[in-house]
Amino acid sequence: MPSVSASNLMLRATLLCLSVLLSLAASAQEFRTKADKAYMIDAETGTVLFAKNEDVPVPPASLAKIMTMEVVFNEIKSGRLSLDDEFVVSENAWRTGGAVSHTSTMFAEIHSSIRVEDLIKGAIIQSGNDSCIVLAEGIAGSEQAFARKMTERARELGMETSVFANSTGLPNPDSKVTMRELVMLAQHTQEAYPEFYKWYAEPEFKWNGINQRNRNPLLRYDMGVDGLKTGYTEESGYGIVASVKRGDRRLLLAMSGMASEKEREEEARKMLEWGLRTFEKHKLFDANQVIGTVGVFDGNGTGVDLVPKDAVYVYLPIVDADRLKARIVYDWPLKAPVEQGDQIGRLKIWIGDTLSQETPLYAANDVPVGPLHWRAFGALQELLFFWL
Numbered sequence: 001m002p003s004v005s006a007s008n009l010m011l012r013a014t015l016l017c018l019s020v021l022l023s024l025a026a027s028a029q030e031f032r033t034k035a036d037k038a039y040m041i042d043a044e045t046g047t048v049l050f051a052k053n054e055d056v057p058v059p060p061a062s063l064a065k066i067m068t069m070e071v072v073f074n075e076i077k078s079g080r081l082s083l084d085d086e087f088v089v090s091e092n093a094w095r096t097g098g099a100v101s102h103t104s105t106m107f108a109e110i111h112s113s114i115r116v117e118d119l120i121k122g123a124i125i126q127s128g129n130d131s132c133i134v135l136a137e138g139i140a141g142s143e144q145a146f147a148r149k150m151t152e153r154a155r156e157l158g159m160e161t162s163v164f165a166n167s168t169g170l171p172n173p174d175s176k177v178t179m180r181e182l183v184m185l186a187q188h189t190q191e192a193y194p195e196f197y198k199w200y201a202e203p204e205f206k207w208n209g210i211n212q213r214n215r216n217p218l219l220r221y222d223m224g225v226d227g228l229k230t231g232y233t234e235e236s237g238y239g240i241v242a243s244v245k246r247g248d249r250r251l252l253l254a255m256s257g258m259a260s261e262k263e264r265e266e267e268a269r270k271m272l273e274w275g276l277r278t279f280e281k282h283k284l285f286d287a288n289q290v291i292g293t294v295g296v297f298d299g300n301g302t303g304v305d306l307v308p309k310d311a312v313y314v315y316l317p318i319v320d321a322d323r324l325k326a327r328i329v330y331d332w333p334l335k336a337p338v339e340q341g342d343q344i345g346r347l348k349i350w351i352g353d354t355l356s357q358e359t360p361l362y363a364a365n366d367v368p369v370g371p372l373h374w375r376a377f378g379a380l381q382e383l384l385f386f387w388l
Helices: 061-077 091-097 116-124 129-140 143-156 179-192 194-201 261-277 372-387
Strands: 003-005 013-015 037-042 048-052 086-088 113-115 204-207 210-213 225-233 237-246 249-258 279-285 292-294 304-307 312-317 324-331 343-351 354-363
Touching: 037 179, 037 261, 048 261, 048 354, 061 116, 061 129, 061 143, 061 179, 061 194, 061 225, 061 237, 086 116, 086 129, 091 129, 113 116, 116 129, 116 194, 116 204, 129 143, 179 194, 179 225, 179 237, 179 249, 194 225, 225 261, 237 261, 249 261, 261 279, 292 324, 304 343, 312 343, 312 354
Parallel strands: none
Antiparallel strands: 003 324, 013 292, 037 048, 037 249, 086 113, 204 210, 225 237, 237 249, 279 312, 292 304, 304 354, 324 343, 343 354
16 A cells, blocks of 8 residues: 555545644754765654765675674573683684784684673774674674674664675675664664673773774763764775763764764764754653544544654754644555554654654544445545545
């Protein structure tokens, strides 16, 4: 069934407060960034604060390590792996990601045994390619098998585009991610694994007598950044996935396509500060408040009221007031019977041209199959609407 906007189906829906532009403060201001691709959200409400080419795939570089760590964390949480387990550093891990590779490394010694916890810290804090490969081989038998687990796990988390061909993010033509999905992954990691997520904020880690600082430059600033990862490939430029918590607010950001490390640091810091300072939280609707009513084909002549299960909040810019747009979207025609609690559609909210938020809407009442004369009348309405 096609998804249609209720505001365009005047014979089928009566929108309460939403068929016109809402008179709430929004923003026409344009935030500009040198990043080719960027996506930033408020974690609590899911409000999209900034979006630019967020669904265009790019090589992940070391940002792939966030997915590597998610798989490792999930193995630990599932009881299949322990922080005290030890894995042996293979020659492949040493040559591909160790000191001889001249890539980012934790300097693991060939044929040595290393605890999982130390390998995790080497991957997160030092961005060690060797530590990622050791974990991949230890968990799945080979890095290729582990990479398949990464992609499979990504699909389970709702990441429909991203593909991972290795555990490190080293160049591979089959690897790809999007900024939107990296933000999804970062939010999931922060919420699902708080006991492990804390390592993303560790300033340094020492292994094999070599102390290395965390490669996330934003940790140096007193702005509340507590993760996650930087990356670079010649094809995609300099990228970062960052999370900042200030007070009770958390923002999540993914950016790619900067020209230098300095530009990456400046652009990420600027966007996070902008997001924290220029938006205010507004409540649009209470939990179970009727937002709209839509007609039901083959019903008893009554429509179904649509409500959110929870209160609907959105972050709106403080200055440069404009208008915020909201619509109810559902699959038409909606057919009886409808039961209270059925998910019927979504409330979609735009700030300017950016789709900022989507909230599921549910039936507030039952609509049974109606008597024959009502169904005939409904069929006539549908026919007239189709021709109109």
